[in-house]
Amino acid sequence: MARIALEGVTKVFGHEVIAVNDVSIEIGDGEFMVLVGPSGCGKSTILRLLSGLDEVTDGEIWIGDKQVTDLPAKERDLAMIFQNYAIYPHMTVAQNIGFGLKLRRTKKTTIQERVLEVAQMLGLQEMLDRKPATLSGGQRQRVAIGRAIVRDPVAFLMDEPLSNLDAKLRVQMRAELARIHARLSRTTVYVTHDQVEAMTLGDRVAVLKDGVLQQLASPQEVFRQPANLFVAAFIGSPPMNLVEAKVGDGDISFADYRLPLPSGTDLSEYRNRSVILGIRPSDLEDADVWTGENRPVIEANVEIVEDLGTEMNVIFSINAPPVVTEQTQAAEEDASTETGIPLIASEGTNTFTARVDPRCRARSGSRVRLSVDPDRFHFFDPETSTAVLSKHPAGLAS
Amino acid sequence: MRQRPLPPEVRRQRFLMTVANHSMAIVLAVVFVTPFIFILATAVMTRQQALTGSFWPHPFVWGNFIKVFHFVPFARYAWNTVVYSVLATVGTVVSSIPVAYALSRMSWRGRQVAFLLVLATLALPSQVTIVPLYIIFVRIHWIGTLKPLILPTFFGDAFTIFLLRQFFMTIPEELSEAARVDGASEFQILTRVIVPLAKPAIMAVALFQFLYSWNDFFGPLVFANTHTWTLAVGLAEFSQVIHRSVLWNIQMAASVLFMLPIIILFFMAQRAFMEGVTLTGIKG
Numbered sequence: 001m002a003r004i005a006l007e008g009v010t011k012v013f014g015h016e017v018i019a020v021n022d023v024s025i026e027i028g029d030g031e032f033m034v035l036v037g038p039s040g041c042g043k044s045t046i047l048r049l050l051s052g053l054d055e056v057t058d059g060e061i062w063i064g065d066k067q068v069t070d071l072p073a074k075e076r077d078l079a080m081i082f083q084n085y086a087i088y089p090h091m092t093v094a095q096n097i098g099f100g101l102k103l104r105r106t107k108k109t110t111i112q113e114r115v116l117e118v119a120q121m122l123g124l125q126e127m128l129d130r131k132p133a134t135l136s137g138g139q140r141q142r143v144a145i146g147r148a149i150v151r152d153p154v155a156f157l158m159d160e161p162l163s164n165l166d167a168k169l170r171v172q173m174r175a176e177l178a179r180i181h182a183r184l185s186r187t188t189v190y191v192t193h194d195q196v197e198a199m200t201l202g203d204r205v206a207v208l209k210d211g212v213l214q215q216l217a218s219p220q221e222v223f224r225q226p227a228n229l230f231v232a233a234f235i236g237s238p239p240m241n242l243v244e245a246k247v248g249d250g251d252i253s254f255a256d257y258r259l260p261l262p263s264g265t266d267l268s269e270y271r272n273r274s275v276i277l278g279i280r281p282s283d284l285e286d287a288d289v290w291t292g293e294n295r296p297v298i299e300a301n302v303e304i305v306e307d308l309g310t311e312m313n314v315i316f317s318i319n320a321p322p323v324v325t326e327q328t329q330a331a332e333e334d335a336s337t338e339t340g341i342p343l344i345a346s347e348g349t350n351t352f353t354a355r356v357d358p359r360c361r362a363r364s365g366s367r368v369r370l371s372v373d374p375d376r377f378h379f380f381d382p383e384t385s386t387a388v389l390s391k392h393p394a395g396l397a398s
Numbered sequence: 399m400r401q402r403p404l405p406p407e408v409r410r411q412r413f414l415m416t417v418a419n420h421s422m423a424i425v426l427a428v429v430f431v432t433p434f435i436f437i438l439a440t441a442v443m444t445r446q447q448a449l450t451g452s453f454w455p456h457p458f459v460w461g462n463f464i465k466v467f468h469f470v471p472f473a474r475y476a477w478n479t480v481v482y483s484v485l486a487t488v489g490t491v492v493s494s495i496p497v498a499y500a501l502s503r504m505s506w507r508g509r510q511v512a513f514l515l516v517l518a519t520l521a522l523p524s525q526v527t528i529v530p531l532y533i534i535f536v537r538i539h540w541i542g543t544l545k546p547l548i549l550p551t552f553f554g555d556a557f558t559i560f561l562l563r564q565f566f567m568t569i570p571e572e573l574s575e576a577a578r579v580d581g582a583s584e585f586q587i588l589t590r591v592i593v594p595l596a597k598p599a600i601m602a603v604a605l606f607q608f609l610y611s612w613n614d615f616f617g618p619l620v621f622a623n624t625h626t627w628t629l630a631v632g633l634a635e636f637s638q639v640i641h642r643s644v645l646w647n648i649q650m651a652a653s654v655l656f657m658l659p660i661i662i663l664f665f666m667a668q669r670a671f672m673e674g675v676t677l678t679g680i681k682g
Contacts, residue, residue: 053575073578080579086572090594099590100580147580157579 002064002154003029004050004187009059011045011211019045021211022059027204030185034202034219036192038234038330042211043191047157050189052076063154079148083160085140087132087147093119094128097146104151118150121180138169149180155187162197177201195235199223207231209330225378229276229323229385232378233331238281238313241352242323244382245277252277252377255318255350257298262374267388270379275388276323278378281313284354286362287369295371300352302362314354314362314370322350327385437657440650448646462651469648472655474625475632482544482618482628483611489551490558490607491600497554498562499588503574513563519556528620535621542623547614551607558603565599566592605667612660629656 004027011020020042027033035043048054050061052073061069068076079100087096095102097118098111106114119125122142132140141161148156161177162170178201181188192198198205199219207214207222207230215227226232232240245254247270252261254277261267267275287297306313354370362368379388404412440448441462442455466472500506501513535546569592577587593600615630622628633656636649 051575051579053578073575074581074583076579077581078579080576082572082576084570084572086570086576088573088576088591088595099577103581103586147576151580 002187003027003031003062004033004155004189005060005062006046006050007060007062009046009049009061010057011042011049011054012057019211020049023208023211023213024059025206025213025216027187027189030187032181032188032190032201032203034190034192034198034205035208036195036198036205036235037208037214038193040210041208043193043208044159045211046208047080047159047189047191051078051080051157077151077154078157079151079153079155080157081141081144081148081159081161083163085132085137085144085164087140087143089132092129092131093124093135093143093146096132096143097124097150100147100151114150115146118146121149122146137165138173141165141173145177145180149184153186155189158188158190160192160194161190163192163194174200195237198235205235207234209234209327225387225389226278227387228327229278229325229380230327230331232278232380232387233328236280238353238355239331240278240280240378241284242276242278242328242380243318243320243350243352244274244323247271247273247275255320257318259296259298259372260374262377265377267379270388274382276380276382276385278380279352279372280376280378281353281355283373283376284314284352284356284370286314286354286356286360287371288361289357289359290371295373297369297371299367299369302364302366302368303351304364305362307358310358312356312358312360312362314356314360314368315351316354316368317349317351320350325385437650437653440647441654442651443647445645445647448650459647462647463655465648466652466655469645470632470635470652472629472632472652475627475629476655478544478618478622478626479612479628479630482547482614483608485548486551486611487604487608489548490555491604493552493554494558494562494603495593495600496588498559498566499592501559502563502566503569503571503587503592504584516554516556516559520560524616532620541621542626544618544622544626546621547611547617555607558607561603562596562599565596569595601667605663608663609660 006023006025009020009023010018012018023042023046025033025046035046037043045054049056052068052071052075056069059069060067063076063078088099091099094112094115098115101111101114115128116125119128122145124139124142124146127135127139132143135143141164144161158177162173165173174197181201190197190201202219204217205219205222206216209230215222215231217225217227222231222235226235226240229242233242243254245252247261247267248258249271250261251258252267252275253259287295300316300318302314302316304313304315306315354368356362356370360368380386381388439453439455442458442460443462444457444459447456497516501509501516531546532541535541540546573591573595574587577591582590613630614628615634618626618628618631622631629652633649633652636652637644
């Protein structure tokens with residue numbers, strides 16, 4: 001049981017490659033912290049620095065009240081779960097789970113008891129005498145989890161533990177990890193590039209890009225109030241619609257649309273200048289289905305409709321160039337290569353996605369009327385890419 | 399269910415292929431087995447018959463195998479050979495494993511240089527080092543004993559180190575890291591994770607070293623004396639000393655006895671050996 005703190009941690013590989021750049025994160029006792037970001041953002045490196053497998057270049061690491069920056073891995077009493085399981089192929093399931101205890105010269109009978117206890121918890125009791133080669137991927141991952149929890153370590157470090165599993169199993173194991181965490185309430189640092197895992201598992205989420213911490217907040221806050229364009233574009237699937245818009249007097253215009261500014265928004269600083277407007281696909285709704293209060297409506301030509309059963313993605317292009325900054329590109333690269341979201345934007349046009357009710361009658365080629373909620377608009381400074389916090393505190397709660 | 403009859407031309411082609419493959423294999427087998435049969439046959443011939451062209455022993459003289467022990471101290475040579483082979487194998491394996499580990503799975507300054515140095519010793523022919531080595535062993539009064547053959551093996555063998563290093567590098571790094579986080583020391587990672595996983599490679603290098611020592615002629619000839627000779631040197635005795643002429647039948651009988659343990663060992667460790675060969679792409 002312990003809090004974990006990184007204070008100004010930097011890791012440089014060789015002389016030039018800065019994998020982690022002055023990152024400070026404090027993880028509370030029993031907290032589930034998710035590190036998320038595109039590949040190469042330094043999230044796994046942070047985990048390796050925490051575990052003691054790699055040494056920090058600068059900064060300090062604290063576990064509990066102890067400074068462990070220079071302590072070797074075996075003295076940190078952490079347990080780590082690896083992406084490719086890393087279970088020992090020459091040992092049986094029971095030996096794998098009990099390995100850490102055996103190294104600590106625990107009594108044989110105690111090892112057996114603990115191994116059995118953990119095996120029951122993970123549903124592995126039938127397989128204790130089997131070798132890993134005969135197990136399925138999900139079972140192997142369970143063995144790896146068992147090996148971690150059997151030792152009752154001060155904290156768990158998990159490096160993309162579910163990414164080698166197929167989709168169905170991943171959902172199942174995700175729930176199981178949440179259950180285990182609820183039961184053991186042990187400090188957990190979890191690395192993933194899967195934002196669903198980040199959103200569902202984390203008490204808090206740390207979003208990283210190029211070794212720099214972009215935002216550290218609860219999953220809801222990261223989703224609703226992204227600190228900058230990168231976080232906005234990276235978190236959320238389908239990703240946030242972004243467009244450069246012109247701020248007018250009480251309204252904002254982009255492409256062929258002019259929409260009112262949300263109540264209580266002060267964008268006077270940007271008047272007659274551009275601002276980047278972000279609208280979550282889920283904040284657009286088919287105006288014909290929408291029955292709530294009156295909202296402004298935009299009309300568009302539907303390009304593609306993806307009917308997912310429970311909801312529908314309506315994809316349309318708008319008459320404006322796409323927002324291309326270094327930050328959105330970093331987020332997009334990851335989305336297209338790792339989560340398979342189609343990037344249908346053809347050169348020079350900006351594609352919007354609306355996630356609407358499946359009763360929507362839009363078909364490709366037809367017109368669709370979409371109601372928008374200005375209160376949920378996100379604004380970013382085009383120069384700095386950071387969020388423009390223009391709303392009153394009351395507006396933040398929405 | 400009746401099988402669909404194959405078209406005759408396909409059948410003929412397959413038949414010819416089978417015949418060709420088997421003929422090839424049979425020819426190769428004969429080439430390899432003939433000398434061995436020749437040794438076996440000569441080993442049970444009379445002295446006179448061994449000098450004739452006839453091939454089938456007539457009569458079978460099984461006593462030749464006993465006579466081997468009369469002409470040379472065969473039992474002592476055999477014992478020396480066993481001592482040399484077993485200890486050299488143990489020494490090579492035990493000393494090379496940690497070196498291979500350090501050269502493959504630990505990072506330290508100068509590792510590449512150290513590895514190149516180890517490799518460089520492979521390029522030195524033993525003829526170059528034999529004289530200085532001989533002088534050293536004379537100074538410390540080891541000539542005439544098996545020590546010059548055995549003790550150096552406890553300081554690692556370049557070829558073995560190279561082979562093990564290559565194998566160790568194929569073991570996923572995550573396994574070491576998992577063990578490290580689990581609380582294992584570097585030594586425990588080596589003994590409990592790496593060595594068990596590298597068993598086929600270790601078996602292979604052990605077999606290579608055993609075969610090498612068993613067959614080693616040059617080493618014992620230079621460093622040992624008549625008391626500490628091994629079988630390989632002892633065998634050569636037959637072709638020189640006895641009755642002013644070569645006793646081919648007795649020498650062949652001795653050769654059979656010399657080869658027997660290796661053949662038995664090969665059959666016993668065949669699987670590990672073949673694995674080792676495919677593993678390293680090197681024949682023993």
